[in-house]
Amino acid sequence: MKKLISKQLVHYLESREVQHIFGLCGHTNIAVLAELENSSIDFIDVRHEQIAAHMADGYARAKKETAVLLSHVGPGLTNASTGVANAALDSIPMVVIAGDVPSHYYGKHPHQEINLHADASQHEIYRPFVKRTWRVDRPDLFPEILHKAFQLAESGNPGPVLVSVPMDIFSKEIDESLFDKVKAHTKTLTKPSIDDEQAKQIIEKLLQAESPIFHVGGGIILADAAQELRELAEHLSIPVSHSLMGKGAMSDDSDLTLGMTGFWGTKFINDKTRNADWILALGTRFAEADSSSWEDEYTFRIPDTKLIHIDIDPNEIGRNYPAEIGVVADLKQSLNVLLRVAKELEPEGRNNQAIRDEIVNYRKEFNKENQELIEDNSYPMIPQRILAEVRNVLPRDAFITTDVGWNKNGMGQQFPIYEAGSVLTPGGYATMGFGAPAAMGAKLALSNHVVVSLVGDGGFGQNPALLATAAEENIPVIWIVMNNSAYGTIAGLEKAHFGTTHGTVFQRDGESYTPDYAAIAKAYGIDSVKLQSAEEFKPALQQAVNENKPFVIDVAMVNNPVPTDGHWNIMDIYSPGKNVHHASS
The missing domain is CATH 3.40.50.1220 (TPP-binding domain)
Incomplete structure (x- = not known):
C-alpha cells in the first residue's frame, strides 16, 4: 500500500522510539508537522533554529540517544548551523532533517534557495562539519537514506548528519514495503573491543x-x-x-x-x-x-x-x-x-x-586558598561564591550546563561534579549561546533531575526567546545569569594585552549597561528574581529548586579572570615574551 512520505517518516521515527523533535516551521516542512499533530512524538517549537539545535544537543547528551532536528530550507538551515557544528565537534549524535526547495525547480532560484555557485546545493553548507550529507533526489530512496543517517550518526565516533529533502518529496507517496525493509535492519551495531x-x-x-x-x-x-x-x-x-x-x-x-x-x-x-x-x-x-x-x-x-x-x-x-x-x-x-x-x-x-x-592534601589547600573568595559578601558577587553556593544547594545528581567564559572555565577548575555526564558544556566549538537552550533539552530528557544553566549575560542574551519555549512547554530549568555586563573573559584578555576593553563591555552613554533579564523573563511568563545582595542568592536558588518551574536568577557578578596556571599560545601572539594572561576589567 502506498502512503505519503511525511506520514511514513513520522511512523518510522515512532518505531525508533523518538520522543521529541526540535525545530521551527517553514513552508518546506509543514507536511511533516501536520503528521506530527497526531503522533506520540512531541514537537518542541522554538523561536530560532539555533535554540532548537542546542536543545537537541543537550537532549542527546543527557538521554544518551540520537536527537532529531527538523529545519526549514535556506535561512532555517543556516540559523541552525552553529548549533549543529557545536554538536559535531563534541561528537553528539543528531539527525537533521531539512526541507529543501521543490526538486522540479532546481536551478530556477525559487524562494529561499541557496544556489549562487551550484544548483540544489543546500546540503553542501553542512559538509565541513557533519559526518555526511544526503540530498534526497528520489522518493523511493528516502527510507534507505533515513535509516543510513541514524546508523552513521550513532556509529564509530558519533555526530550529526543531514538529510535534505525537497518539499515535494515529503508530499509524494511510496509503498510501505520500502520502509518495512529498512525496519528489518538492526538498529544497533556491535562496536570493536580490545583483545x-x-x-x-x-x-x-x-x-x-x-x-x-x-x-x-x-x-x-x-x-x-x-x-x-x-x-x-x-x-x-x-x-x-x-x-x-x-x-x-x-x-x-x-x-x-x-x-x-x-x-x-x-x-x-x-x-x-x-x-x-x-x-x-x-x-x-x-x-x-x-x-x-x-x-x-x-x-x-x-x-x-x-x-x-x-x-x-x-x-x-x-x-x-x-x-x-x-x-x-x-x-x-x-x-x-x-x-x-x-x-x-x-x-x-x-x-x-x-x-x-597527595591529591587529598592538594585539594584541601586549593579550597583553603579559595575560602576567602567563597565567603566574600560583596555585591556584585564574586564568581567563586556563586559556584560554591550552587554546589551547596543542588543535589549530587543535578545536571549543570555551562556556556562560555567564567561559568565554563571556573566550573572545570573549581566546581565539583559527582555523577558522570551530569555537566554539559560546549567543548570543541566553545559556542556562546549553547548553555541556556541545552539545559532545556537536558530537562526534557531527564525530567526527574534538577537542571541548572550557568550562563553569562553575553551567552543568555544570544537567544532570550528560548524563554517562550520554556513557558509553552513548562520546562523547569533554572537559569543563573552571571551578569558582569560584558563578554568578561575576552574583556580580561583585551585589557591585559592591549590596555583597553573596547567592544567587549556593555555600555550606554559611557555607563555600564545590562538588560533586566528578570524583567524579560517575567514578560515571557517565567518566574524570576533580580538580586540586590549576595545574601539573596542562596535563598533564591533554593526557592527555584523547590518551585520546580522555569526560573531566571539575574545576579550581578564581578568581572575577574579564572586563575590560569597552564599556557595558551594566543598569549604569546598578543604579548610575545611577556607572560601575560588575563586582567580584571
Missing part, C-alpha cells in the same frame, strides 16, 4: 611504570564507560586527570581524581601529567586548551612520557602526540577487558596511598 593480548601488554606497562596517569576525555562519557574507568583506576590505584569534556568521568570527591589539565588546570595537576612516565589516554583529542597549546614545558611532555591512546576514532590517535601503543576500540568494552586482565595479573590490586594523600 586479551593487547590488554595484557597495556596493563603490564602500567604495572611497571613509576608514575602512571590515566588522562580521559569526553569519549568516556559518550561511551558510558565511567564506571569501568573508576573500577580500573581504583584497582590499580592510578590517578586520573581529565580534559574539560572529561570532567565528571571520575567523581570529584575521589582521592584519585587529579582534575582538569591545561590552560585552566592548576600547576599541581599539570606537573603530575607532565612528569608521568606513562599515560593511558582514553577518549581524548588532546585539545589545545587542555594541552597548553602542546608546548611540552607546561602540561604534557610526550614522547618523553610514553603514551597509550585508546579511541573509537583512528583520526585522533597520533593527531597531536605520538602514541607508543594506539588502539581503535570502544572504550566501555576495552575497559572491561583491561579490568579483567588487571585482576588476573594483580589479583589483590594496588594501593598507592602516597598519591592518594
